[in-house]
Amino acid sequence: MSKRATFQHSRRPSVSRVRGAVVAAGLGTTMVLGAGAAFAAGAAASAPDAASLVNTAAAESVAKQATVQGKAAQVAKQAVAKKAAEAKKAANLATSWEAPVSHYQLSASFGNDGSRWAHKHSGQDFAVPIGTRVEAAHSGVVVKAGPNGGGDGPAYGNAIVIKHSNGMYSQYAHLSQIDVRIGQAVQTGEKIALSGNTGNSSGPHLHFEIRTTANYGSAVNPVMFLQKEGVTV
Known part of the structure; x- marks a missing residue:
């Protein structure tokens, strides 16, 4: 054998060595890939599921919105109920x-007779201490208010006359204080004066009349009138 042939033969790796290297490389690759897959699997197992997070956040958002909307609906319901109650109260008044x-x-x-009156008594007297709160018997507009009976004469002292929507009038006399003015609208139960003992009065009381006009001489029985309106005195 020539030297050249011997030299070329010595540079060729043996088949067994090549096979060993390939096997070793394959094992190494397999180990590396296996370790990577195992790591990825572990990471995937330990990391939160993205879809679950999205679903949870969406559910919480919907729940919050429902709570806010529920509170708003409750507030609106209460406001409606309050307005309805106020409207009912106004209607009742x-x-x-x-x-x-x-x-x-x-x-x-x-209708009582007596020396205190030029004619029969034209109203109903309510005996109360001076300074008692006097209220409008019904809603209306003040048409008389002042001394001298508001224009009906000195016997009434300080007096008020209110015109009502049904065409009737109410009068309040012998007052110690007047708290309304002519042209003022008043509601049922509103304070209009304080009782007193002014004018032709034998003691502290409120003289109350129901009239068909604003003026003296048109009075009707106030107790019977109130009874027809559902008020017992």
């Missing part, structure tokens, strides 16, 4: 009547 004072005793009645 517009149609209801009441006695002009509270905690009273009835004294001189409508």
Whole structure:
């Protein structure tokens, strides 16, 4: 064998060595890939599921929105109920009547005779202390207010006359203080004056009349009128 042939033969790796290297390389690759896959699997197992996070966040958002909307609906419902109650109260005030004072005793009645009156008594007297709150018996507009009976004469002292929507009038006399003015609108139960003992009066009381006009001489029995309106005095 020549030297050249010997030299070329010595440079060729043996088949067994090549096969060993390939096997070793394959094992190494397999180990590396296996370790990577195992790491990826572990990471995937330990990391939160993205879809679950999205679903949870969406559910929480919907729940918050529902809570806010529920509170807003409750507030709106309460506002509607309040307006309805106020409207009902206003309607009741517009149609209801009441006695002009509270905690009273009835004294001189409508139609009584006596030396204190030029004619028969034209109203109903409510015996109350001076300074008792006097209220509008019904909603209306003040048409008389002042001394001298508001224009009906000195016997009434300080007096008020209110015109009502049904065409009737109410009068309040012998007052110690007047708290309304002519042209003022008042509601049922609104404070309009304080009782007193002014004018032709034998003692502290409120003289109350129901009239068909604003002027003296048109009075009707106020107790019977109030009874027809559902008020017992």
